[in-house]
Amino acid sequence: MKIAQELRSGNVIMIGNEPWVVKKAEFNKSGRNAAVMKMKLQSLLKGTLTETVYKADEKFEDVILDKKDVTYSYFADPAYVFMDSEYNQHEVDAETLGEGAHFLDEGMACEMTFYNGRGISVELPTTVIREIEYTEPAVRGDTSGKVLKVARMVGGLELKVPAFCEIGEKIEIDTRTGEYKNRAK
C-alpha cells in the first residue's frame, strides 16, 4: 500500500479493478484545508486520461508490473510484434505504442511492461538514428540550431530539424519527445 502523498509520476495504482499510471502528482496544503494530491492519471487498460484530487493520506494498492526485455520483430496489421529472450511473441497495438511506433526498427531492443500477462506499454531506447530523405536546402551561415525547418525521414516520419541539416544526413531523435537531438556521429 502507498498513500497518495508518496505517489510519483510513473507509479501505478489500482482504482477499482483498473490499473492507472500517475502522469503528474502535485501536493497542496494550506491553512486548515485537508492536504490533497492533485493527480493526472492514465488508465493502462483504456489509455484515458483523468484529473483527480485525493486526500494526501488516501491509501492505494500500488502495482508492481512485470517488465521484460524484448526486440521488435515485425508489424502484423494492426499489431506490432515483439519477441522476448525465450522466443515468445507479444503483440501491442498502435494506440499503446503511440508516437513510439514511428521509431521502431526491426531488431530494436525495447522494454515491455505487462499487466495480467498483457503488454500495456513499450519503452524504446531514448535515442534513435534516422536518415533525412528530404528537406529544403541547407541555409549557409546559420549554425545556431535555433532556426528550424521541416524534414522527412526515410520511412515517412516528419519533424523539425535545424536549418543547417541536409538530405542524406543522419540525425539523432529523442523518442520521448519526438524532437531532433543532434547530428549522428
Place this chain on the structure above:
Amino acid sequence: MPRAVLFCTVVDNYGDAGIAWRLARALAQNHGFAVHLVVDHLLTLAALVPTLATAGPLPQEVLPGLWVGAAPPSAPADLVIEVLTAELPQDYLAAMAAAPQPPVWLVYEHLSAEDWVAGCHLKPSPHPRLPLTRYFFYPGVQEGTGGLLWGGRDATRPLANIQKSNEHPSPRPSSLKGEGGISILLFPYENAAVSGLLAGLSAYGQGAHLLVPQGRIWPQLSACLNIQLEAGRTQAHGPLQIEALPFTDQDTFADLVAGVDLACVRGEDSFVMALMAGVPLLWHIYNQEDGAHLAKLDAFCEDYTKGMRPALARVFTDLHRAWNVYDRAGVQENIPKYMAFLPELRAHAQGRAEKIKKLGGAAQNIVDFFGKVR
C-alpha cells in the same frame, strides 16, 4: 424530495458547527432537501442554535425538513457531505457503496483564495476500492471556486437585504443606539497584539465603541485593560468604550457583524459573515504551528486588495500581517491609518461582496452540481 446527510466533526470553537448548520439550513430551507445534520458534539451546535434541545430525543426536527442528530439514518441519502474535517463512519460508507444508485458525495472544504484551489474544485476522487466517487468542494472568492455561504436567518436572502440591515442594524446593543461613534466588533482568537490595537485605536482619537462577544480574547483583553470583563457591562478605556457581550446565537451574531463599522473576525464562519455583509474587516486567521496559514492569509490579502488604491492596499496588507503574527507595534502603527480609510473600505467591501455573489451561493452551487452528477 431529495435527501441530504451532512457530517460535522467539532474540532474546537464554534466554526465547524456554525458552517455545517448554515449549509444544512440553506439546503433545507431554500433548496427543498430533507436534511439530516450529524454532529459529534451537539452541545456546541446547541450554543449557536438555541432551539436545539440536546436533552430531547434524537434526531430532532429543529426546522421544517432539517433534522439534527448524533447518528445518520441507516439508508444512504442522495447527497452526502463531509463538512470540513468530518469523515464518514465505515458502515455508512459501506451502505453508500451498496446503494443501487450511489449518493453524490462531497467534501465541503475550508475556503481559500490560493491559486491552486480552483484547480482542485469539484475534481473527482474515485474511491480506490469502492464504487463511489467523492468530490472536493472548495468555497472561495475567486472564479472557479464554489462561492460562499451567506446570510443570517435566511441563508439565501438577497444581498441587498443584508446590506440594508447593515445600514440599519436592528440587534445592535442598546448602548450603541443614538451614538455617532465608530462601532468595532472585536472577535479574534487569543491575540497578543490586542494591546497594540487598543493603543492604536486610542491614538486615532475619534473614540470607538468596542463590542466584545464572550470568547477567547476576554482573558487577554481583561489583562490589557486591567479590568474584569463582565457580559452586559460597558467600561471606558481612554477614548474607547469596551462593551462585553454575552454569548449569542448564530443569527444574532451575524446581524451584529453586519451592523458594525469594522468587524475584527476570525476563522471562517464570522469571516464569511463579514465578507458577505460588505463590512470592513480585520481577519484573524486560524493559526497553525507550521505557519501554513500565512500563505492563505497572503493570498486573501492579494485578492481582496484588487481594485484598492495602493496606499489603502498597503495598509490593509500590513495590518493583516501584523495582526496575524502578533506584532504589537505593527498593529498599533497601522490601525489608525486603517481607520482613516473606513468610508473607502466600506465601499470596497460592498463591491467585493457583490463580486463574490456573482459566483453563486455555495449551497446553490452544490445543488447545481448535485443535479448535474445525479
